[in-house]
Amino acid sequence: xxxxxxxxxxxxxxxxLPKALQGQVKAVFGAxxxxxxxxxxxxxxxxxxxxxxxxxxxxxxxxxxxxxINVGVILSGGQAPGGHNVIxxxxxxxxxxxxxxxxxxxxxxxxxxxxxxxxxxxxxxIDEYRxxxxxxxIGSGRTKLExxxxxxxxxxxxxxxxxxxxxxxxxxxxxxxxxVLAEYYLAKKYGIQVIGCPKTIDGDxxxxxxxxxxxxxxxxxxxxxxIGNIQRDCNSARKYWHFIKLMGRSASHIALECALQVQPNxxxxxxEVEKKDMSLDDIVTSIARTVAHRAAxxxxxxxxxxxxxxIEFIPAMKRLIAELNDILARPTSTHERMVDQHSWxxxxxxxxxxELFASLxxxxxxxxxxxxxxxxxxxxxxxxxxxxLSNMVARKLAQWKKEGHYTGKFAPQHHFFGYExxxxxxxxxxxxxxxxxxxxxxxxxxxxxxxxxxxxKNLTAPADQWVAGGIPITMMFNMERxxxxxxxVIRKALVELDGKPFKAFxxxxxQWAKETAYVYPGPIQYFGPSEVCDQTTxxxxxxxx
Ligand code: FBP
Numbered sequence: 330x331x332x333x334x335x336x337x338x339x340x341x342x343x344x345x346l347p348k349a350l351q352g353q354v355k356a357v358f359g360a361x362x363x364x365x366x367x368x369x370x371x372x373x374x375x376x377x378x379x380x381x382x383x384x385x386x387x388x389x390x391x392x393x394x395x396x397x398i399n400v401g402v403i404l405s406g407g408q409a410p411g412g413h414n415v416i417x418x419x420x421x422x423x424x425x426x427x428x429x430x431x432x433x434x435x436x437x438x439x440x441x442x443x444x445x446x447x448x449x450x451x452x453x454x455i456d457e458y459r460x461x462x463x464x465x466x467i468g469s470g471r472t473k474l475e476x477x478x479x480x481x482x483x484x485x486x487x488x489x490x491x492x493x494x495x496x497x498x499x500x501x502x503x504x505x506x507x508x509v510l511a512e513y514y515l516a517k518k519y520g521i522q523v524i525g526c527p528k529t530i531d532g533d534x535x536x537x538x539x540x541x542x543x544x545x546x547x548x549x550x551x552x553x554x555x556i557g558n559i560q561r562d563c564n565s566a567r568k569y570w571h572f573i574k575l576m577g578r579s580a581s582h583i584a585l586e587c588a589l590q591v592q593p594n595x596x597x598x599x600x601e602v603e604k605k606d607m608s609l610d611d612i613v614t615s616i617a618r619t620v621a622h623r624a625a626x627x628x629x630x631x632x633x634x635x636x637x638x639x640i641e642f643i644p645a646m647k648r649l650i651a652e653l654n655d656i657l658a659r660p661t662s663t664h665e666r667m668v669d670q671h672s673w674x675x676x677x678x679x680x681x682x683x684e685l686f687a688s689l690x691x692x693x694x695x696x697x698x699x700x701x702x703x704x705x706x707x708x709x710x711x712x713x714x715x716x717x718l719s720n721m722v723a724r725k726l727a728q729w730k731k732e733g734h735y736t737g738k739f740a741p742q743h744h745f746f747g748y749e750x751x752x753x754x755x756x757x758x759x760x761x762x763x764x765x766x767x768x769x770x771x772x773x774x775x776x777x778x779x780x781x782x783x784x785x786k787n788l789t790a791p792a793d794q795w796v797a798g799g800i801p802i803t804m805m806f807n808m809e810r811x812x813x814x815x816x817x818v819i820r821k822a823l824v825e826l827d828g829k830p831f832k833a834f835x836x837x838x839x840q841w842a843k844e845t846a847y848v849y850p851g852p853i854q855y856f857g858p859s860e861v862c863d864q865t866t867x868x869x870x871x872x873x874x
C-alpha cells in the first residue's frame with residue numbers, strides 16, 4: 330500500500346500517556362455510586378451493575394501477574410478520529426499485562442459479534458494503523474445490541490474464542506447497550522466483562538465524569554481549517570455569502586466550537602432556537618438583517634454556520650414533521666398521493682402546519698415528504714438546511730429591496746462539512762487521548778470489572794497529568810422516553826445556554842456579525858511547538874476553566 334510522507338512519519342509517533350499508565354498500574358476503588366437520576370428504577374433494572382465504585386488508576390511498584398486472556402473489540406456507529414489508537418492502546422496494554430494475551434476485532438460493528446465475523450489483531454496489523462484516522466482496521470456499523478438473542482449469539486462466539494472481555498467503542502447509545510450486555514452476562518454468570526469507550530465527533534457524550542468524547546477535537550479542527558479558508562476567500566473576493574452546514578446530528582457542539590475558532594458572521598445554535606421558541610421566519614429574518622446591515626456598509630459577503638440538526642429544534646417545524654409523519658403513514662390511495670402530492674398534503678395538514686409547509690421552497694417540501702427512514706421518520710440530516718435558509722433569506726431580501734429597505738447584492742454559496750472530518754488523521758490530542766483510553770480499558774479488564782466506561786480526565790493539563798480510571802455506566806443513566814417506552818439511557822449532552830462556551834460566543838457574536846473578525850486556524854499540526862500541536866478545543870478549555 331502506498332503511503333503519504335505524513336502517514337510514514339506519523340506511524341512513528343508515540344502517543345503520550347498519563348503518568349499512572351506509563352508503567353505498572355493499580356486500581357483505587359472509590360465510594361459506591363448512584364445514577365444521575367431515577368435511582369430506584371435503574372437499580373431495579375441493573376441489580377448486578379448498579380452502585381459500583383468509581384475507579385482511579387495509580388502507578389504501582391509491582392506487576393499484577395495475570396493469566397493470559399483473549400479480548401474482543403468492536404467499533405460502533407459513526408467514524409471518529411482516534412479509533413485506531415484506542416485499539417492500539419488496548420493491544421499494547423494487554424500485551425504489557427501478559428504477552429500471551431490476544432485481541433480479536435469483530436467486523437463491521439456490533440453486527441460482527443452477532444454474526445460471528447471477526448479477525449485476530451496481531452502486532453503487524455496494529456502497526457499499520459497506529460495514529461491513523463478511520464475505523465477501517467475492522468470497520469464499523471450501526472447494528473444495535475439490545476436483544477437477548479443477539480446477546481446469546483454473541484456469547485456463542487465469545488465462548489468459542491475463549492474471550493473473557495469485550496470492549497465496545499461507541500457513542501451514548503452503544504455505551505448504554507454495553508451496560509445492558511454487561512448486566513445480562515453477569516446475571517447469566519457467563520464470566521464475560523464488557524467495557525465501553527466514549528466516542529463521537531458530535532461531542533454529545535460528556536457529563537460530570539466524561540470530559541469529552543474522542544474524535545470531537547480532530548473533527549472540529551478539520552472543519553475550522555476549511556471554514557477559515559472559505560472565510561479568507563470570502564474576504565478576498567467580497568462577493569459571496571457562504572452558508573455552511575456542520576455535522577453533529579442533534580447537538581450544536583460542533584457548530585459552536587467552529588464558531589469559537591473562526592469567528593464567523595453568524596452561527597445558529599439549535600438549542601437556543603428551541604429555548605426561544607423561534608420560528609423559521611425568525612431565523613431567516615435575523616440572518617437577512619445581518620446581510621442587510623453588512624450590505625449597508627458595502628460588505629456584501631459573510632459566513633453563516635448552521636448545525637445539522639437545526640430543523641428538529643424549530644418547534645413549528647417539529648410539529649409539521651410530526652403531522653407529516655402521521656399523514657404519510659396513513660393508508661391512502663397512491664393515486665391521491667402521486668397526482669399532486671403537495672396540494673394533497675396541504676389539504677390534509679392543520680391550518681398552522683399547512684401555512685408553514687406552503688412557505689417552504691419546493692425542494693425542501695419534497696425532502697420533507699420523500700426522504701423517510703425505516704421507522705417512517707423524515708431523515709432530517711438529508712434536508713439541505715443550508716439552501717433552505719439561503720433561499721428564504723434571498724426571498725426576504727428581494728421583498729425588502731422592493732420596499733426600499735435594502736440595496737445590496739446577495740450571492741449565496743453552500744457547503745456541508747461532516748464526512749471530511751470523521752476520518753482525519755487524529756490530532757495529537759485525540760491520538761494521545763485515544764491511546765490512553767485503550768490502555769485504560771486494558772487495566773479495567775485486568776481488574777476484573779464489567780459495566781464500566783474507560784475514562785481519562787484532567788484533559789486540559791499536559792498528558793502526563795491526565796487521570797485515568799473507570800466510571801460505572803449505570804452512574805450516567807437516567808430514564809427517558811424512547812420510541813414510546815421509558816428506557817434507561819446515558820443522558821445526551823446538548824449545548825447548555827448557561828454554559829461557558831455558549832456564553833463566550835453570545836458575548837461577541839453581535840460584533841462578529843457587523844465587523845469582519847475572521848480567524849484562520851489553518852490545518853492541524855502534528856509536528857512543531859506544543860502550543861500549536863497540543864491545543865485542546867476551546868469548548869473543553871472553557872468548560873474546564
Ligand atoms: P455517532 O453518533 O455514531 O458517532 O455518529 C455521528 C455522525 O457523524 C453524526 O454527526 C451524523 O449525523 C451521523 O453520524 C451520520 O451518519 P451516517 O454515517 O450513517 O451517515
